[in-house]
Amino acid sequence: MEENGNSTRHSEERKVLRRLWQLYEEVVLPLEQKSFYDHFCAPPISMEEFEARPQVLLVGQYSTGKTSMVKWLTGTNSPHFDVRPQPSTDKFMAVVHGDEERLIHGNAATCLPQLPYQGLSRFGGSFLGSFQALVLPAKILRDITFIDTPGVLSGSKQRIGRDYEFAAISAWMADRADLVLLTFDAHKLDISDEFQEVMEVLRPYADKVRCVLNK
Template identity: 40%
Template structure:
């Protein structure tokens, strides 16, 4: 969906009037939705645009930081009203159609457009059930330049090799075919590394690019980073959010990534890494600052589990002055490893649970479609009945609840 400047002179006076009245906030909505400045909207950006239109119609003030605030429940926003657009389109197709009444069963005006907020969950195939459990690592862009700029899936293999993303995304026996929807710009930044290792026989690791912060956020990625992260989040069994004591701020891009993880809260684990590089007093303050920042972003009353330590193969920094530092780090590392070891055991239950949830959703959808079909008349009054049903869907859902 590309944005083109309308040729106002070629439009009717009615359309010109509507355009002039709406152009100011439409331009603002486009600027917010097209945050990557690509000049077109992808699927998620289009949904965001429609949600912002709905907010404007309800009288809300919108600004560039509305997506970062937790004041608006975007999941429960009603679709925007577009009856005027429907009438203009219908008149343009058939001007004489506006004089036809509801009694003409063969030519009825369509009801107002009702947008369906599709879930971003990727489809499940047989290879998803056969695949090993996945662990995704997310963190800020920290470390000596250049750091990794691509998604890397680390899997078990007979020998060490790297497979390009375009190749791995078309293999039917791999659970990554759904990534083709993100285009070649993403696939060029995606690869699979295979190597023989006992750990990889049980789990698969997903290493993500560093989340941008500061001035680097102004450099737009060529693909939907948040969308890809959300896709992997639905596939993964554990999501590790990595924080560094020298960079605790949560950037705008990191906030968008964390927001995209909603619905997978039970998978999230927070790791406060390199904690041996600060002293005891600094560690206490940094831990409090981290919990405060996470509380604002996650927006949940429960405290998220945070593992503190220095998670590498090097010994703990001897300059760390905390008398219980080494013992604390060893216990935290043991808890994290125990959590990771339980992944293969819980993976089967998680996939069955996900399959059951989708089956229930399909069953409820079938009940809704069947009920609405039964409410429709056989011959006359289809348009008015369709309009009444779509305007009062909540009441119709209440009627279906005893069946579901």
């Protein structure tokens, strides 16, 4: 009975979303195009972004528990969750729902029509090599998507091996996220230059940013 109820609810939600998309496409989008809205604010919304599940973006310095938090919330023990005391996660990883566990690498993830990440292709091949989507059959992912990010390093280490614009990509994802979690180690509250830069680009999204003191 519960599954039938959920199925009916999701069906009704999709009908509402389709109607809202139709209104956007017929009324709002022509106004955006006529006023060159994308030149001074944001490009048009794609249908994939419009229909995407709510997204939670996790940002923070290394070893503040971002990946461990996603692992615990999904209740899975995937080998793709790399949890170590030293800096480990070196990729942006969208954790999405699917029937079977699989890893989709950057170029493929931005081409799949069922994922709302086509816009990431603008950041080039260097970034796409550091982006992936992890598909998991976790129940919570039916209603929400998590985006885990590389830990921001401190001092001279912070830009080693990073050949893409970390802050700009964080801003792109924050713009599309419904909640942004800034994670801190409660015993190490020093903030690197790069993390300050990231927090600055997140300023326009302050209404959906929450700070998490972990450990």
